[in-house]
Amino acid sequence: MNWLDEVKWDQDGLVPAIAQDAETGRVLMVAWMNRESLALTADTKIAHYWSRSRSRLWKKGEESGHLQAVKELRLDCDGDVVVMQIEQQGGIACHTGRESCFYRRFEDGEWVVVDEVLKDPKSIYAHGHGH
Amino acid sequence: MNWLDEVKWDQDGLVPAIAQDAETGRVLMVAWMNRESLALTADTKIAHYWSRSRSRLWKKGEESGHLQAVKELRLDCDGDVVVMQIEQQGGIACHTGRESCFYRRFEDGEWVVVDEVLKDPKSIYAHGHGH
Numbered sequence: 001m002n003w004l005d006e007v008k009w010d011q012d013g014l015v016p017a018i019a020q021d022a023e024t025g026r027v028l029m030v031a032w033m034n035r036e037s038l039a040l041t042a043d044t045k046i047a048h049y050w051s052r053s054r055s056r057l058w059k060k061g062e063e064s065g066h067l068q069a070v071k072e073l074r075l076d077c078d079g080d081v082v083v084m085q086i087e088q089q090g091g092i093a094c095h096t097g098r099e100s101c102f103y104r105r106f107e108d109g110e111w112v113v114v115d116e117v118l119k120d121p122k123s124i125y126a127h128g129h130g131h
Numbered sequence: 132m133n134w135l136d137e138v139k140w141d142q143d144g145l146v147p148a149i150a151q152d153a154e155t156g157r158v159l160m161v162a163w164m165n166r167e168s169l170a171l172t173a174d175t176k177i178a179h180y181w182s183r184s185r186s187r188l189w190k191k192g193e194e195s196g197h198l199q200a201v202k203e204l205r206l207d208c209d210g211d212v213v214v215m216q217i218e219q220q221g222g223i224a225c226h227t228g229r230e231s232c233f234y235r236r237f238e239d240g241e242w243v244v245v246d247e248v249l250k251d252p253k254s255i256y257a258h259g260h261g262h
Contacts, residue, residue, distance in 0.1 A: 016147055075242050076160070
């Protein structure tokens, strides 16, 4: 059986993929992959996702230069989630200019921003908002 | 605004929740939460999910005793993924009896089982397969 057939794609043909910093273990982001993007990720060892908002293949960092070098790929017991150990180029995974997309912490009934912006998104993305 | 309204629930009213070991940083499992399970998780500091296969609220470890004590809850920039820092009771998060559900690693075109079973699932679940 092809390894891609062992993945349980959802009704849209996607699985969530977690990008975890290979050194620190921090979860940097979660995005979606289709069959093509997972195959490309495995082949090139550079993270590729499927952008649901733009309905297209998305090589992370294609605009910002913040590529993700993939050191390890794992699949869970149900075959419906992927975890990657990555090296984050530029140290910024989030389109807000932060290291991680998970910069809001639950405190006393509120989501509180607890991580700083490392780089102004305007200087990361030449052509407006991107990922 | 209520903190639960800041979460972008999908068309089924769910978000993926990542359980990460608070000490080691290992991603132990990913499951789904609805509004009620996220509220309960925040209130009790014990992880509660929504079981899609059984269509019911699922307190992780309710059968196995492998509860998850939640130390921190974070939300991502898009508001559609939750990451929890947890302490895994019994050291086993996976229904296969392994520490983590992510026990298969991609190697040369195959998913290879690389983590050992710590406890026979038959001795974890009295009444057949559970989580």
